[in-house]
Amino acid sequence: MRRVKRLNLYIIRQLYAAFAFFLLIFAGVIWLTQSVQLIDTVIASGQSLWTFVEFSLLVLPQVLVIVFPLSGIGAALYTLNRLYTDSELVAIMCAGHGPARLMMPITLFGLSIAAAQAIVLMVLIPIAGSELSDRTRAIRSDLAASLIVERQFIHPIRGLTLFIDDTGGAGEMSGIFLNDARDPVQPVTYSAERARFLSDGTSARLVMLDGVALAYLGNGELSTVTYEQFVYDLSDLVRDQSERTPRPSEYSVLELLNPTPEMLDTRYSEARYISEAHYKLSMPLLAMVYPMIALVTFLAGGYRRSGFGRRVIVAVGLAVFVQLIMFVCQAEVDENADLWPLMYLPQAIALAYTFFMLHYLARTRRPASRIAA
Numbered sequence: 001m002r003r004v005k006r007l008n009l010y011i012i013r014q015l016y017a018a019f020a021f022f023l024l025i026f027a028g029v030i031w032l033t034q035s036v037q038l039i040d041t042v043i044a045s046g047q048s049l050w051t052f053v054e055f056s057l058l059v060l061p062q063v064l065v066i067v068f069p070l071s072g073i074g075a076a077l078y079t080l081n082r083l084y085t086d087s088e089l090v091a092i093m094c095a096g097h098g099p100a101r102l103m104m105p106i107t108l109f110g111l112s113i114a115a116a117q118a119i120v121l122m123v124l125i126p127i128a129g130s131e132l133s134d135r136t137r138a139i140r141s142d143l144a145a146s147l148i149v150e151r152q153f154i155h156p157i158r159g160l161t162l163f164i165d166d167t168g169g170a171g172e173m174s175g176i177f178l179n180d181a182r183d184p185v186q187p188v189t190y191s192a193e194r195a196r197f198l199s200d201g202t203s204a205r206l207v208m209l210d211g212v213a214l215a216y217l218g219n220g221e222l223s224t225v226t227y228e229q230f231v232y233d234l235s236d237l238v239r240d241q242s243e244r245t246p247r248p249s250e251y252s253v254l255e256l257l258n259p260t261p262e263m264l265d266t267r268y269s270e271a272r273y274i275s276e277a278h279y280k281l282s283m284p285l286l287a288m289v290y291p292m293i294a295l296v297t298f299l300a301g302g303y304r305r306s307g308f309g310r311r312v313i314v315a316v317g318l319a320v321f322v323q324l325i326m327f328v329c330q331a332e333v334d335e336n337a338d339l340w341p342l343m344y345l346p347q348a349i350a351l352a353y354t355f356f357m358l359h360y361l362a363r364t365r366r367p368a369s370r371i372a373a
Helices: 002-044 049-085 088-094 099-141 143-147 253-257 270-299 309-335 337-364
Strands: 160-167 172-180 188-200 203-216 222-233
Touching: 002 049, 002 099, 049 088, 049 099, 049 270, 049 309, 099 270, 099 337, 172 203, 188 222, 253 270, 270 309, 270 337, 309 337
Parallel strands: none
Antiparallel strands: 160 172, 172 188, 188 203, 203 222
């Protein structure tokens, strides 16, 4: 018994070492794809580097939801391949440690991933998602921060372009260029030596001093007006400050299973809330069974000198197939809440495949030392 425990701990340590590696790689790649939008939001609104760091931390739970299952099956395949290649798995199986016993450390490893996935889905994502949405909305609603950006051509709305050469304190600016092409028939271009941004609740104005306004009259003529002070109305850019509608992912599982009238009085239907609740409950189970799929697929066929590339491809293909079923089932539940048991169909298929393969391996198991051609 002590030998079995030590062997299980050895395999689990190997799994966690590989898991940490794949987690770092996959999280970095997926985080880079997510950070492009964050960079655009932060730069366009003139925020600091620290704001970008905060946003990156808030988006990390969404990345981990994708990364945990990928890292789990990647770690299982890598560890099993290494143990087989170094003949360690052959020695283990020759000592009587068959597929059913090998399933124990794999199951414990999968359960730990499932627990981490559940914490992320049920705790971190509601908190981080809500904070990220609120922070993003606040930044985009800060008209002064989004307009007063040095030496960048910004486009607050379609047809409006603003360039500021230099900025000072209290909304003061110098070297202003403003092109208003919202009316394509008669565009107007303003330039000014100095300007000041004034905002008062629902109104906003750009007071330009010592400048020139150029307007195309439509008959081939250009009208030029020199002014000492010109007030340009930016009130159309002041965004609505009404309360934000939380997304379904920002609620807890209990709230999603019993949506209140306030939750239903939004663009989200009851079926969408029910679907999100069972998604949070079913995804950890799916992350748990991926390493099991890797084990039984890898053990099928015995040892081969030619390598195990085909089995790796089959295991990954099965995981992708199960995940696609999950997406299809979720789409159906989004339309009809009564179909919520479908959210657990992928896990049932994966477990059925695992038990079938274990039964098959138990019946057809050959001596581990026998080498297939």
